Amino acid sequence: xxxxxxxxxxxxxxxxxxxxxxxxxxxxxxxxxxxxxxxxxxxxxxxxxxxxxxxxxxxxxxxxxxxxxxxxxxxxxxxxxxxxxxxxxxxxxxxxxxxxxxxxxxxxxxxxxxxxxxxxxxxxxxxxxxxxxxxxxxxxxxxxxxxxxxxxxxxxxxxxxxxxxxxxxxxxxxxxxxxxxxxxxxxxxxxxxxxxxxxxxxxxxxxxxxxxxxxxxxxxxxxxxxxxx
Amino acid sequence: xxxxxxxxxxxxxxxxxxxxxxxxxxxxxxxxxxxxxxxxxxxxxxxxxxxxxxxxxxxxxxxxxxxxxxxxxxxxxxxxxxxxxxxxxxxxxxxxxxxxxxxxxxxxxxxxxxxxxxxxxxxxxxxxxxxxxxxxxxxxxxxxxxxxxxxxxxxxxxxxxxxxxxxxxxxxxxxxxxxxxxxxxxxxxxxx
Numbered sequence: 001x002x003x004x005x006x007x008x009x010x011x012x013x014x015x016x017x018x019x020x021x022x023x024x025x026x027x028x029x030x031x032x033x034x035x036x037x038x039x040x041x042x043x044x045x046x047x048x049x050x051x052x053x054x055x056x057x058x059x060x061x062x063x064x065x066x067x068x069x070x071x072x073x074x075x076x077x078x079x080x081x082x083x084x085x086x087x088x089x090x091x092x093x094x095x096x097x098x099x100x101x102x103x104x105x106x107x108x109x110x111x112x113x114x115x116x117x118x119x120x121x122x123x124x125x126x127x128x129x130x131x132x133x134x135x136x137x138x139x140x141x142x143x144x145x146x147x148x149x150x151x152x153x154x155x156x157x158x159x160x161x162x163x164x165x166x167x168x169x170x171x172x173x174x175x176x177x178x179x180x181x182x183x184x185x186x187x188x189x190x191x192x193x194x195x196x197x198x199x200x201x202x203x204x205x206x207x208x209x210x211x212x213x214x215x216x217x218x219x220x221x222x223x224x225x226x227x228x229x
Numbered sequence: 230x231x232x233x234x235x236x237x238x239x240x241x242x243x244x245x246x247x248x249x250x251x252x253x254x255x256x257x258x259x260x261x262x263x264x265x266x267x268x269x270x271x272x273x274x275x276x277x278x279x280x281x282x283x284x285x286x287x288x289x290x291x292x293x294x295x296x297x298x299x300x301x302x303x304x305x306x307x308x309x310x311x312x313x314x315x316x317x318x319x320x321x322x323x324x325x326x327x328x329x330x331x332x333x334x335x336x337x338x339x340x341x342x343x344x345x346x347x348x349x350x351x352x353x354x355x356x357x358x359x360x361x362x363x364x365x366x367x368x369x370x371x372x373x374x375x376x377x378x379x380x381x382x383x384x385x386x387x388x389x390x391x392x393x394x395x396x397x398x399x400x401x402x403x404x405x406x407x408x409x410x411x412x413x414x415x416x417x418x419x420x421x
Contacts, residue, residue, distance in 0.1 A: 045273075048275055048277070049271065049272045049273055049275070050272070051272070051275075051360075051363060051364070051365075053363075110367070120339075120341050120343060120374065121339050121340075121341075121343050124336055124337075124339060124343075125336070128334050128336060128348075131302070131333070131334045132333075132334065135333060135350070138269050138271070139271055139272050140271065140272075140273070141271040141273050179302075180302060182256065183302060183303045184302075184303055184331075185269050186257075186261050186264070186266050187266040187267065187268050187269060188269075189254065189256075189257045189261065190257055190261050190266055191268075192254070192257075195254065201252050204252035204253075204254060205252055211255070211256055214256060215255070215256050215259075215260070218256070218260055223298070223301040223304075224298055224301075225298075225301070
């Protein structure tokens, strides 16, 4: 009798497990479809609002086993990985992530040598893409300060030997973005819904030295670029 | 007794939250105070159905270059319209009308023959909705990467000669009055 109960119990558990698994597949797929649609909507709004006449598409990738590869320069395709998308807490921050990809992808349309320049000197172009991303967001009606909060959350402060030649310190990127918004779109700094968010407060805390440099530049009226840390 | 401890604990938590420092954006508070800032324009009322377009030819009034820190982000540039812009037999933009634009970004020349670049946007033409014109122009200096890279690979078997090619620089970018910049005016782009 006990054996029969055990068999029934195990079979019930197996049936439940299988049915849950079977239901899980379509639910995952519907989740992917809705995220993909949302990303495409934001992406195309950014392209349209900025009158970008070059074609590109936005692909959502939630496969955590796949390595994060930037295909924007080779395939004219902006791949949005789950790992990065997880840091975007609202549409403004999602737009920030997509705007960064758009800036890189557009370079491919400027000819082989221009796009190879972006590959040869990624450090220099990284700052340009950040500034372009601010413009794209503003034209499409998104709040550009979200780019600061997103970059602060999603990008590590890399500074290894290889990174030294390839990447800027994230604090430097953030300071440049902040200065760009301050110079071109000060309205958004005065009307800043992110001011008391944890990510923006952390940016303010970690950027004190850089902001003092900017304040001195503003007070002196200098136009020289600042060497941020 | 338990209630007393609970009250003490909640008071302690409350004091902790009030100690937590909130950073104010001092630059915004000090520099932007009492300034009337208008919300930047967006471009959300678009309709790209129409293919009708009219070219607008521009010339810069004063040469701008990436040389010797004479350029900076946000620098105002002034252009003039080279010839009358005519649409439906009407002059839409007169010849010599002044057009304002800004330096959106620039890069300096770099190693491996990489050129400098100047990116100009936000062209403002009087009487024309800026959402109806294509408004982005980039000028590059001479790019030697096509010459430097094969040379580098050819010299790599003879170290350290390949490394020396890194030090070949591209050239500065400049926009001179001789450069004709063509933008396009799309009269029906915002009609829904």
